[in-house]
Amino acid sequence: MPTLAIWGEGDPARAVAGATNVSFPEQSHTQTVSSAESFTAIHRFLRGCDPRTTEVRSTRTAYVSGRAVLFPSNAGVTDAELEIYPVHHATGRRLGGRPVARIAVGAGGAFGPVPLDPHARYEFALFRAGQSVHHFYFEPFRRTDTFVRLLTSRPGEGLGALVDTSDRHTALTFQRQKEWWGGEGDHLWINGQDILNPATAPHHRRVIGVFAFDDDSDGVTDLTAPLPEFIAQPFISGVDLFIPADTGRTRAEAGKAGRAHAGRTVEVVTQERGAGRTRLSVPAWPSSGHRVSLEFG
Structure with missing residues (x-):
């Protein structure tokens, strides 16, 4: 059977006998899954030629669908409603008080497809009775995406149960399908403070998910150790970072019919090794009633 084997960091001499072996020793484990170089190798293997482009080009409309799932089981979220809001490209604040879509999450956590502007940013707000609102923020969806995964958890379960909350601070979770290497070209600035370093995101831990919140809710930041x-946990890190919340934004005020947020913003900027910077700032939702996840491409 014709086989393609793509290898990331490690011994470049590794090989699957009889296969077409391609090695990218400078790429990390997860990075190889979606890198432009891997795409080129796959296209060449399947089609016998290089692709015309590896650029992700925008379409007129992006149709977005996926599932809301529980971590780590991937069981679908039930009895939930999803609201999708257009947001300001630089602040993440809602543009108006009405969502462009309001969806009852279906069996297995399924939602969509929803037509979105490929040049706009959106907030996906997941509501479940008696639970914190979970806000998800993404870079623009440049093309149709049918595999959007809204990763959440039940109250008091999993790593979410270890996140301290209060009206005074915001708690954030970051995901990127390319490992964060602290001290090796990757940076993640929150309100101007870089939370990645060789201790909080060591190369060997292959971190793709980072939790940032005020541990013990004491208003003190300590980035000397994770x-x-x-x-x-595999692929995960956490940092003790005090992120001031918009204290005027209470859970009741930001309820299900919440208006456009006009208060404090958390400035989030990432520097990707070998590439440029991305800004994905968000409202400073109080962690007492809100969970915030940011997904970088």
């Missing part, structure tokens, strides 16, 4: 319960 939070032990988080770094002990």
Whole structure:
């Protein structure tokens, strides 16, 4: 059977006998899954030629669908409603008070497809009775995406149960399908403070998910070491960072019919090794009633 084997970091001499072996020793484990170089190798293997382009080009309309799932089981979220809001490209604040879509999440957590502007940013707000609102922020969907995954959890379960909350601070979760290498070209600035370093995102831990919140809710930041319960998990790290919340934004005020947010913003900028910077700032939702996840491409 014709086989293509793509290898990332490690011994470039590794090979699958009889296969077409391609090695990218400078790429990390998860990075190889979606890198332009891997795409080129796959296209060449399947079609016998290089692709005309590896650029992700925008279409007139992006149709977005996927599932809301529980971590780590991937079981679908039930009894939930999803609202999708257009947001300001630089602040993440809602543009108007009405969502462009309001969806009852279906069986297995399924939602969509929803037509979106490929040049706009959106907030996906997941509502479940008696639980914190979970806000998801993305870079623009340049093309149709049928595999959007809204990763959440039940109250008091999993790593979410270890995130301290209060009206005074915002708690954030970051995901990127390319490992964060602290001190090796990757940076993640929150309100001007870089939370990535060789301790919080060591190369060998292959971190793709980072939790950032005020540990013990004491208003003190300590980035000299990762939070032990988080770094002990595969592909995950956690940092003790005080992120001031918009204290005027209470859970009741930001309820299901919440208006456009006009208060404090959390400035989020990432520098990707070998590439440029991306700004994905968001409202400073209080962690007492809100969970915030940011997904970088």
